[in-house]
Structure formats: structure tokens, C-alpha cells
Amino acid sequence: MDDLSLLSDLSLFLKEKKANGVKIVAYLAHDNIPEELLDAAGFFPLRMMFGGNDDLMDASHNFLPPSTCAFAQSCIGLYSTKPNIFSFLDLVDFFIVSNHCVSDICVSEIISKHFNIPRLDFYVPYTKNNSSLKYFKLELLELKKRLEAITGTEITNEKLFESINKYNEFKRVLLKVNELEILGSEKLKVLQRAMLYGPEFQPDLEKFIQYVRENPSSLLETSKDILFTGCSIFVNDNLVDLIEEGGGNIIFFDTWIGSHYSSQIINDSSIQTEKDPLDLLVLKFKDNIYGDHTVPNFLEQKVALIENYYQKYTKTKGRKLGVINHIIKFCDHISLLSSFLKERLQEKGISVLNLERDYSRANSGQLLTRIEAYLEMME
Template identity: 35%
Template sequence: MIPKVDLKVVFTRLQEFKNEGKKILGIFPHSLIPDELIYAANAIPVRLILGGDEYAATKGTEYMTQATCPFARGCIGYFDQKVPIYTLIDGLVGGNFCNGDLIASEIITKFFNIPFLKVTFPTTTESFSLKFLQHEYIDFKEKLEQFTGSQITHEKLISTFDKYNTLREAFQKINLQIKNTTSSLKGDDLQNLMHRFLLLGPDEILQFINDLKIENVEQSNNKIPILLSGTGIALGDELIHFIEGFEAIVMINDTWSGIHFYREKLEHDPNDDPMATLAKHYLLKNESSRMVPNVRRLPRVLELIKEYNIKGVIDHILKFCDPYIADYKRFKESLQDAEIPVLQLERDYSTSLEQLKTRIGAFFEMIL
């Protein structure tokens, strides 16, 4: 079993990075911000993944209305409470990925005096959108160089691309081991690994994975293989652990806190423009439901269902998560048409997991 992230250890490591002269940049976890650019600028990309806390989300209502994403409100609440790892953040990177991202970024910048590096994202994958995002990344690169005092060279970027691809391959292998019925790993273990990466960057997690020893169990694991889709799982939200408390295993976490990062490698040619390479990867292979038209999510999910022999889908939607609320009906009916059992869970952090127990249990009984 892979332990959950120890925030005291994370704080200590981030403080060490700062002592080495590296900038700590906070990023909303579901955005199209390329970590590769930040890492190549000798900075540490820290995804703002803390969540699942009703008190923090409620605290956020002092800055924005309750009719907004509880995750975004929680992010503001953590800054307000001066959660230790967030006090180390030197700058905030954000944009218009969704309403919560945009509004929370502006509030955090204004009320907590954190410099804001803004990147604007297109919502289509047309050729002009690709060129637009490429220019945004060029502008972001210049902002990073000025902010960190470190030049992002072509050689640094190519080396960083390779490092992140190595990490993607490592996560892919671990996900395949979860598919192995004799592996002791579960979806919650992979989520713990992903949270560690999102907070500390590639170097720490690559070393951790290299040192990881995965045990086999004597008997086959007969738990129901589940695909979780929709809104990502924050650090502090125990939904995956709760689901796996039934006779089930979250084989695929199809969210920003799971397979979206490592499903596909960043394809690059050392002779190509790195900014064009990043734009192609992050825009054309974007896995979220924010794109118009939304053509990637359903085919990807159907492919994963077949590849991993998935028996049911849980569509997780935090209240006011606009991209997935908009896809609510289409996604459900498309899966039902394909005769795939689907359970849609719309919730906020005030909804206890115990309140969901009856619905989740009934869903698994239906599958069996």
C-alpha cells in the first residue's frame, strides 16, 4: 500500500527548494499550463490540489458566492487559513480553463498579494486556436524567464520533455499493474502517487517510483473494475478510498488527478519549435470536457472500458463544475446506449461519503 502524502514532508521539501533559490509556482490542477515550461525555468510547479474540506470551502464564501465550484472556494479558503505549503508559493499561474479557475486566481492574487502569471486558453482545436495557444506559451515563457531569472533554452526544454515522458511511462506501467489481478496495488495507491507528483514535481516522484516494491497477492482479485470520470479527486477527498471499500477497484481514474497526465506521451522532434510541440500536446490531446465541440471524452472512455475490461462507470461531478455539468446528459445516455452501467454522483464537500453509501452500494449490486 502506498501511503498518502505527508504535507509536513512536502512543506520541508518545498522549503529546501526555496533555499536553493528556486521559485515555487502554484497552478490550478486542471488547467492547460505546461509543467515542462516551469520546470525548465528552474522552478517548482505545485498544483493546488488540497480539497475535500467543507470548512475551507465555506471559508471561501467570504470571497465568492456559494453558487461556485467548491474546489475553487476551498483553494481560496486554504490561502485564507495560511495552510503551510501554500504560504511558500511565490507566484500563481492560472487562466480561463473554467469559471472557478479564473475567478479564484484573481481573488487569490488580489487578497493575498501573490503575483499572477496569466495564460489564456482557447476552447476549440481549430488551427487558429493552436497558433493562439502557441503564442500564449511564448508569452508565458518570457514571463517565466523574467520572474525566475532563469533562461529557458531549447536544450533545457528537450531534456525536460524527455524527463516528463519518462514519468508518463512510469505511471502507465503502474496503471497496467493495477489491471493485473494478482497485484496488491489499488486505485487509491495510484492516486496517492499522483498527488505526490502534483505537489513536488518529477524528480521526487521518479525516485519514489524507482524505489517502489510492489507485492503480489496469493489469490486473484475479484473486485469489480470501475472507471471514475469527471471532476478530479483532491488531496483530502477520500472518494476513491471509499469506493474501494466495496467489492470494487478504481482501475482507471479518468480525471485531472489520474490518467489525463499520462495517457499519452508528449511527441516531439528536437528540430521542431518546442512551443508548437507543447501547444499540440496540451490542446489537441486535452482530455477535459471544456472543449467545443467535446469530441475526445466519450471515445476515450469507451476505449478504456474495452482495454481494461471495465464493468461500470462512476461519473463524479462537483457542484458548479461547469464543463462536466454541461456534459451530464450526453455522457450518461451515450454510455447507457452502449449498455455500460453508469452512476452519476453530483456532490460538494458538505456531502459526507456515508450519505453516498446506499447509492454506490446499489450500483455495485446492479452490476453483479
């Protein structure tokens, strides 16, 4: 299952959705967009998780300077060049954006203005005190009203509860994928596909998990185990292949495409007792410890989570574990935190490779040197 077949399948899937009258809402801000609400309103939420290449980044420079987040450049490049494999982006009816990431705001503005896709705003607080949570609920209510105005149909509590349960179940299954002992590239492709298709992929996901359990793969003992953190690896990006070429294998994706998204599960007891489903979405927002734009304590929590996983893994498996912190160029908040994260983990005896890059394929040689040197360091 390569990136091309994934994108081609996705294109057919979205065309079918459109043919059935379903509106497609694309979104960039990864951590707090309420997919459940979009789903309950009858929309299909499409996560923009497509990495770029040199051509796409170059194509964005009519709109953005080259010193902008590489992901932002790629998104604009996708729209301004419309490569055939991404032609499904023409099917997008709305863009929804939150304010957490400044680059995401700029991208959505450019796409709305120059490519005529209406934008829905969803503003999210940066902290989680009581006032912020009240504000978050007001934003949810606003978004709900806008979605209802577009469709002309009320989003009933029943529908929203149903969507919440659906996404909850889906994420429970998805969580199991990260624990499978398979090649990192294979795991990533499954995670990406699942997060693009959403709960409709759940039956395939369950079959895949069952297949892997019945047919355990013989992992190369010589490959070095890697916990991957920082920016996610998006579809069409070859980083995971470079890591494997260098002799590493990602065994855990501590990224939004990975454990962060699949951990956003609302506990069953709250679902049973809560009368207003919007309050459940507020609870999910409050409990999201992976929101890397949220203050305070984000860094502390991240260090603790990685350390916990590291200790558990090295103890139970008896193998060394490396940490690669992926920093997409000009992604300021990840980049600024990277040296603190590395320092804090090194203090705990955990070595870290801060891998800063854009989507250019031209510097693959240099990237491979950094990866291989880090893996040699682990010997």
C-alpha cells in the first residue's frame, strides 16, 4: 500500500461521498477540531495531512515567503499546482480552521481568498481554566449553529451522542495499531489511512489488527527501535523510508498521526452521565494533554510521557530505544521547544535526535547521515 494508491483510493472515496450529497470539510488545525460535530451534521471531515516536495513548496512562493512553515507552503502548493493525485481537493466545500497555529490561519485565508473555498472559523483557547472552557463551549455552539444553517437540519443531541460514540470506538481500535510489532512504515500507512477515512475504516482496521496478530512479522533484530515525536509524518513524505534505510524502525508514533489522536477518547462514564453532548466535547478538549499549542505545562507533560514510555519499553523489551524529534522547518513552536525537550530528556539519560527539515528531497543525503550517525550513537 503506497502513497499513490492511498491517494487514488481516497479520491474515489470522496467522489462517492459527494455523489451521495455529503459535503466535505477540510481542516488543518489538528488538535481540537470537533470531528464528531461535523459528522453529526452530515459533513465528511477531511484532515489535511499531505506532505509536500520541492515543487509544491516552490509553487507556494507566489503567496508565501520561503521562510514560512514547510507544511503551510505545501498546502498552498497543493492548491496552486493541483497535481493530479491531489485533484480530490477540488471536492472540498469548506475549510475549517482554529487559531492555534498562525501558519494554519494564513493558509486557510489564502485558500479561501484565492481558491474560493468558504472558511468556517473555530477559535480555541490556549489554556484550560474554567473561563476558557466556558468560552470553548460557546465556540462549539457557534459552530453548531453555522453547520445547521448550512444544512438546514438540526444537529440533535441523539445524533451527536451517536457520533461521539462512533469516534470513541474508532479511536479505541486505532490505539491498538500503535502497539503492533510491525515495520514503522507499514504502521504509519495504516494510521494515515485510518485518520483520512475516519470511523468508516474501522472494519478494515480490525481485520488488519487480527491479521497481524495471527501472522506476527519477523522484525529485523538488527534494526534500532525508535520512538518518533514532534511533527507528524504526512502522506507523500519519505522520511519513514529514510529512517528505515538508515537502519532504524519506528516502533511508536508519539505524534498527532499516532498516539495523540487515538488517545482523544471520552470516558464511558461521562458519556453515560452527561446530558449535553457539547459538554463531552469540552471534556475532550480539557483532557487533551497533547495539545502542543496549549499552555502551561505542555513541555513537562511531554517529557513525562516520553520518559514513561522509554522506561517501560526498555525494561520489558530489553532493547535500546532512540528518540527522533521531528521538526518541520519554520514550525516555530515545535522548533523553539526542541532544544528544551532534548535537554530535559538527556538529563534523564534518553538521547534525542532533533531532526529539522523541510519536505525537500534534495537534502536526503544529509538527512540520512544525521539519522545513521544517531543510530550509530545508539550502538
